[in-house]
Amino acid sequence: MTVFPKAFIFDLDGVITDTAEFHFLAWQKLSSDLGITINREFNEQLKGIGRMESLERILSLDVRFENLSFEEKERIASRKNEYYQAFIKTIQPDDILPGILPLLTEIKENKIYIALGSASRNATKILEQLHLTSTFDFVVNAASVSKGKPDPETFLTAANALNVPNADCIGIEDSAAGINAINGAGMFSVGVGNQTHLHKAHYLVDETSLLTFEDIIQQYTDWKN
Numbered sequence: 050m051t052v053f054p055k056a057f058i059f060d061l062d063g064v065i066t067d068t069a070e071f072h073f074l075a076w077q078k079l080s081s082d083l084g085i086t087i088n089r090e091f092n093e094q095l096k097g098i099g100r101m102e103s104l105e106r107i108l109s110l111d112v113r114f115e116n117l118s119f120e121e122k123e124r125i126a127s128r129k130n131e132y133y134q135a136f137i138k139t140i141q142p143d144d145i146l147p148g149i150l151p152l153l154t155e156i157k158e159n160k161i162y163i164a165l166g167s168a169s170r171n172a173t174k175i176l177e178q179l180h181l182t183s184t185f186d187f188v189v190n191a192a193s194v195s196k197g198k199p200d201p202e203t204f205l206t207a208a209n210a211l212n213v214p215n216a217d218c219i220g221i222e223d224s225a226a227g228i229n230a231i232n233g234a235g236m237f238s239v240g241v242g243n244q245t246h247l248h249k250a251h252y253l254v255d256e257t258s259l260l261t262f263e264d265i266i267q268q269y270t271d272w273k274n
């Protein structure tokens with residue numbers, strides 16, 4: 050018999066819209082200002098991770114930045130955010146990734162809650178630009194939690210707010226940190242991306258266009274039984 054979840058908890062960057070690419074481009078630009086080179090492979094470990102922690106990981110690549118003060122780090126992190134905000138200025142509903150709108154619609158039709166579990170302080174703004182604010186029953190962002198992904202707190206906070214058991218939630222993520230967070234919360238994890246980085250996902254698809262309600266529910270049902 051088919052088992053339906055009580056909530057879907059979506060990551061934002063790289064799942065709802067391709068802002069993961071803008072985060073990468075902004076970090077790359079900032080790194081280049083600092084004389085540090087980062088590539089896409091290195092960027093995989095920044096996905097899902099908060100702004101200051103990402104900066105720490107980049108600075109640790111070069112001993113010249115060993116003794117920066119907190120104020121200096123904050124200033125550098127703000128510069129990255131300025132670069133990022135310039136990239137996201139023009140984001141609009143057309144930028145919702147393929148497959149996401151039909152999935153959201155079907156979840157709603159089945160009267161299942163939809164939450165956002167994002168590490169980004171820009172999350173609310175992006176949802177507004179995508180005209181998706183009212184689609185989400187609850188939004189968790191970096192300001193709502195004390196421990197970011199891979200800690201499960203982001204996903205547990207959403208489940209608590211919606212008053213649903215953790216094991217009745219499905220989380221969707223494009224980052225390894227996010228998949229670890231969902232699994233740590235005792236939820237069913239859906240990964241969007243490649244096997245190398247997201248092998249811990251309970252169910253994995255290559256891209257968002259392959260996320261169908263029917264397939265996810267089928268996989269979730271198998272996991273529950």
Ligand SMILES: O=P(O)(O)OC[C@H]1O[C@@H](O)[C@H](O)[C@@H](O)[C@@H]1O
Pocket residue numbers: 061062069072095096097098099100103130167168169170171172191224
């Ligand atoms: O700098 P922001 O917008 O608060 O985002 C923090 C993090 O948010 C996450 O969603 C992204 O995957 C990370 O790449 C990003 O660094």
Ligand SMILES: [Mg+2]
Pocket residue numbers: 060061062063064069096097222223224227
């Ligand atoms: Mg993401």
